[in-house]
Amino acid sequence: MSVDKQDVECYNFTTKEHFQEFIRERRRPLLLKNADIGLCKEKWTVDYLAEMLGSNQVKVHVCPVGNMSFLNKNFTYKSLEFKDFIRRAAAEVHREWFLCENECYYLRSIGSDRRGRDVADIGRQFPKIAKDIAFPKLFDDEDFFSSVIRIGSRGVQIWTHYDVMDNMLIQVSGEKRVVLFSPEDTHYLYLSGDKSRIPDIDNPDPSDFPDFAKARRLETVLRPGDVLFIPALWHHTTEARTFGVGVNVFWKNLPHEMYDKTDVYGNKDLIPATKALNDINKAIQSLSVLPKTYKDFYLQRAIAALEEAKNS
Numbered sequence: 577m578s579v580d581k582q583d584v585e586c587y588n589f590t591t592k593e594h595f596q597e598f599i600r601e602r603r604r605p606l607l608l609k610n611a612d613i614g615l616c617k618e619k620w621t622v623d624y625l626a627e628m629l630g631s632n633q634v635k636v637h638v639c640p641v642g643n644m645s646f647l648n649k650n651f652t653y654k655s656l657e658f659k660d661f662i663r664r665a666a667a668e669v670h671r672e673w674f675l676c677e678n679e680c681y682y683l684r685s686i687g688s689d690r691r692g693r694d695v696a697d698i699g700r701q702f703p704k705i706a707k708d709i710a711f712p713k714l715f716d717d718e719d720f721f722s723s724v725i726r727i728g729s730r731g732v733q734i735w736t737h738y739d740v741m742d743n744m745l746i747q748v749s750g751e752k753r754v755v756l757f758s759p760e761d762t763h764y765l766y767l768s769g770d771k772s773r774i775p776d777i778d779n780p781d782p783s784d785f786p787d788f789a790k791a792r793r794l795e796t797v798l799r800p801g802d803v804l805f806i807p808a809l810w811h812h813t814t815e816a817r818t819f820g821v822g823v824n825v826f827w828k829n830l831p832h833e834m835y836d837k838t839d840v841y842g843n844k845d846l847i848p849a850t851k852a853l854n855d856i857n858k859a860i861q862s863l864s865v866l867p868k869t870y871k872d873f874y875l876q877r878a879i880a881a882l883e884e885a886k887n888s
């Protein structure tokens with residue numbers, strides 16, 4: 577498949593003022609080099625993390641293959657002590673395993689509340705290592721939403737999805753390929769909610785996803801110390817080229833009242849957007865009682881109204 581592919585633009589790290597005035601407003605991903613992320617880059621080895629976080633229980637994704645699919649649920653969740661998890665994730669073949677001896681592991685840290693009602697925050701869930709990492713100053717403190725540890729085996733590939741908050745993905749160790757698609761190309765990504773239904777963006781089935789080839793992609797490979805700015809609504813997928821540790825930080829870039837208060841992952845649509853999508857579904861239902869020719873006629877009028885709104 578020939579794809580329209582470009583590298584993510586790359587900058588030396590800049591000040592918060594410059595970021596907010598010029599970079600954030602462009603609403604394009606940017607790879608920031610040479611940011612101060614603290615001592616984690618040197619300190620966060622497997623042994624150090626295993627020692628510091630040893631018996632913390634973590635719930636992780638376990639999958640027989642690297643390509644994890646949220647829609648086909650080809651993985652399972654297992655609870656492990658942190659030290660066992662990280663040793664397994666860093667190894668290629670396991671002496672102890674759940675599904676198969678070369679299964680892949682992925683941790684996306686979550687909040688402490690068992691019912692899933694709070695957000696991931698390294699300072700609260702992993703206080704022993706929190707001081708090792710500095711978040712580059714890109715946003716105002718009151719806009720902070722969550723900080724999420726992500727640790728995965730080599731080969732782990734996370735489904736293509738979008739988030740509703742601005743995000744910086746900090747690579748602490750290892751290498752990770754990231755592919756991003758513009759919100760403008762949403763139409764070509766075959767979404768189900770916040771996730772694309774395309775299971776493998778490198779080998780899409782053109783009979784199932786004929787328009788995917790039209791989606792333009794940005795790509796980059798993150799290396800230790802790199803910080804990738806992912807603006808809200810940019811679809812993205814990651815593929816670990818090696819075992820690695822990363823942290824991502826979400827923050828609110830719009831007035832806080834627009835965000836759904838029950839959102840703990842940063843991926844629930846904004847309140848006005850959810851209302852609009854529900855209203856559209858109601859409109860479709862209302863039209864469904866009409867004979868087909870009528871329904872099609874009014875659908876065309878509705879589409880014209882939406883197109884006009886898009887262009888205005």
Ligand SMILES: O=C(O)CCC(=O)C(=O)O
Pocket residue numbers: 726728734739743744745814822824
């Ligand atoms: O780094 C990863 O494994 C996934 C990152 C991600 O999806 C995000 O930062 O929103």
